[in-house]
Amino acid sequence: MIRFLLIWLAFATPLCAEVLTRDQLSAMILAPYELGQPVNDKGVWTLLNSGGGEAGFVFETAPLAPLPGFSGAPIDLLVLLDREGRFIDVRLLHQNEPIFVSGLGEAPFRAFLEQYRGHSINEPLVVGTPYGSGGTASDNVYLDGVTKATASVRIAHDSILAATLAVAREKMQGVGAGPAPxxxxxxxxxxxxxxxxxxxxxxxxxxxxxxxxxxxxxxxxxxxxxxxxxxxxxxxxxxxxxxxxxxxxxxxxxxxxxxxxxxxxxxxxxxxxxxxxxxxxxxxxxxxxxxxxxxxxxxxxxxxxxxxxxxxxxxxxxxxxxxxxxxxxxxxxxxxxxxxxxxxxxxxxxxxxxxxxxxxxxxxxxxxxxxxxxxxxxxxxRPAAPERLSPFAEALRNRATDLWALAGFLALLIAALLTQSRLAGLRAFTPVRLTILALVIGFVGFWGQGQLSIVTVMAVARGLVAGGLEVLLYDPFGLAVWAAAGLGFLLWGRGFFCGWLCPFGAMQEFAHHAGRLLRLPRIEPPRSLARALLWTGPIAATGLIAVAFLAPEHAEAAAELEPFKTAITMHFDRPWPYLIWAIGWLAVSTVWFKGFCRSVCPLGAVMRLGGLLRLRAFIPRRVECGKPCQLCKVRCAYGAIKPTGEIRYSECFQCLDCVAIHDDKSRCVPLVLAAKRARRVA
Structure with a gap:
């Protein structure tokens, strides 16, 4: 049954749109040009001038260079090229990149594409920002990129170059575009x-x-x-x-x-x-x-x-x-x-x-x-057939400094958590934890754009069924955070990411501390309601993945259930409905500790599944825990400790509060009672 469903989904949700028809293309060609005859079945047409002479070529990029974007589908662009190899126009036909669908909007993307007009394929075109530009009088032509959309712009640029050079070599230079040796x-x-x-x-x-x-x-x-x-x-x-x-x-x-x-x-x-x-x-x-x-x-x-x-x-x-x-x-x-x-x-x-x-x-x-x-x-x-472009090494080198900094940060964080008793036992544990979370918000989130999202899970789900996981390779920083989360699954379950590496989760924790400073009441839902809310995340995740397969054109809008794009990717620079949703959850966190994480978060539901890979119970317990001592259960802000004293690791965010209590002779009830008995005996 599952195999049949996967096959049906693969055929029901193709990754690439069909080539535009003649009528569709003709409506896009403006005077003094008009559409000529098709050159091949890959969307290449001749372009005619007002006198009926051949002026160049018109073609789509997706059939010629199907580089997958973050939605799993290529960015489809229409290129008008004259016979001298100059770009007459480059227009956006279809894209489903998350950052442009409901984040920045398509306006900056279209503005980026306008830069190609008048440039020639004989010029070495380079995306300059944020990759760096050269010195005075360089022969390179630097195109301004789009901040916060580095990977998507890179995909579009490589698609334009690959498709245009393929047409130029085959139709304008008489050079076959066979496989390179x-x-x-x-x-x-x-x-x-x-x-x-x-x-x-x-x-x-x-x-x-x-x-x-x-x-x-x-x-x-x-x-x-x-x-x-x-x-x-x-x-x-x-x-x-x-x-x-x-x-x-x-x-x-x-x-x-x-x-x-x-x-x-x-x-x-x-x-x-x-x-x-x-x-x-x-x-x-x-x-x-x-x-x-x-x-x-x-x-x-x-x-x-x-x-x-x-x-x-x-x-x-x-x-x-x-x-x-x-x-x-x-x-x-x-x-x-x-x-x-x-x-x-x-x-x-x-x-x-x-x-x-x-x-x-x-x-x-x-x-x-x-x-x-x-x-x-x-x-x-000479290979028999060409191979698909692989962008990973390119993206890896472009973010080398950020990746080295991330690797150092993750190494120190993992080392500290491996000695969790020492970390939790620090007198200044709370300031240390908040400092780490501030780095997560600033470096991992705002700077590195490493906020993991259910959007990636949706893209991977589609990619596993229909093929094409290359989209992950355009964001090595995010991929490194995913890898760290995967390692965390084995060592600590979901708690490593949800408790220490999620920028929006860190924001909620700061919001809760602000609530305590403002003396706002702390609200906890009744136990029955709290247990019921644990199902909202899995339901949301299942629904979003279903939308990604059954109605992919609505997938990005549905993913706005997560406030991550608004808060982290867009730095709260969005229309007011999105701001209300994101800021509202931060406001909720001032009175209900990490309310979004503990209820609606679809990514948290996925992290719960990943937590099933946990190899050990890393939080120490005593026989008295829960029988009769209930201190850790009462103090647990996540409600992740059973009345019997056992840890619900699927709900544990690895805050280490219970570890600090467990090792504190002045707070752990069994240790306090043992010390009193020892004094009486003495």
């Missing part, structure tokens, strides 16, 4: 530096000071920087393909080879190149931000730009390489073979040289020096 791991050659040079396996660009002066001759910058030795090397660039293992072994130290192997395991479709610049120029400007597109380097193949990015690897060279290369500027860059790059066909790496004229508000000029590169076919294998 991959390095052959079985191919082995004994090579050294001399052999690499003799066989032309190292690309080299040499530009003297005289050649640089000649490049700027007759311009405003002709005499800026002049006066150096004309024969001195201004640029002495070496470029080596690190994809083939034989080439990498010939130039890299063992430590760097191991790092390259780890990188390749994470991103098997990236082709790495080692760049060594032994002249005076260098490779990037002082403003360059690692993990982004190099601002002084661009790459072109078949007349189309290649997506060139820094690999964030600091290479060490092999010991037998010439000594003068050891002190040279070194960098490892990457090119994505899935976006059409083929290292076995000719391509160009272009290095930009910049001069400035004037002291104040200097006028910047540039000259470009190309080096032709091509790696022999013998080092590669």
């Amino acid at each position: 991959k390095p052959d791991p079985a191919h082995d050659e004994a090579l050294d530096w001399k052999a690499l040079l003799d066989q032309g396996l190292v690309g080299r660009l040499q530009v003297s000071e005289a050649q640089l002066d000649a490049a700027f001759k007759g311009t405003t910058w002709a005499h800026d920087g002049a006066g150096a030795d004309p024969e001195a090397p201004f640029i002495d660039l070496y470029a080596i393909d690190l994809g083939p293992p034989s080439l990498a072994r010939a130039v890299l130290a063992p430590e760097t080879l191991a790092e390259i192997a780890r990188f390749t395991a994470r991103a098997p479709d990236d082709e790495l190149f080692l760049l060594i610049e032994a002249g005076q120029h260098g490779l990037v400007s002082e403003d360059f931000v690692r993990n982004t597109a190099p601002d002084r380097l661009t790459a072109v193949q078949d007349g189309l730009p290649l997506v060139l990015r820094d690999a964030d690897i600091l290479p060490e060279l092999a010991a037998d390489l010439p000594p003068e290369l050891s002190d040279a500027t070194k960098m490892v860059v990457r090119l994505d073979r899935r976006l059409g790059f083929d290292p076995t066909r000719p391509w160009e790496l272009r290095l930009q040289a910049v001069r400035q004229h004037g002291m104040f508000q200097a006028e910047v000029g540039s000259a470009h020096f190309p080096v032709a590169l091509q790696t022999p076919e013998r080092f590669f294998l």
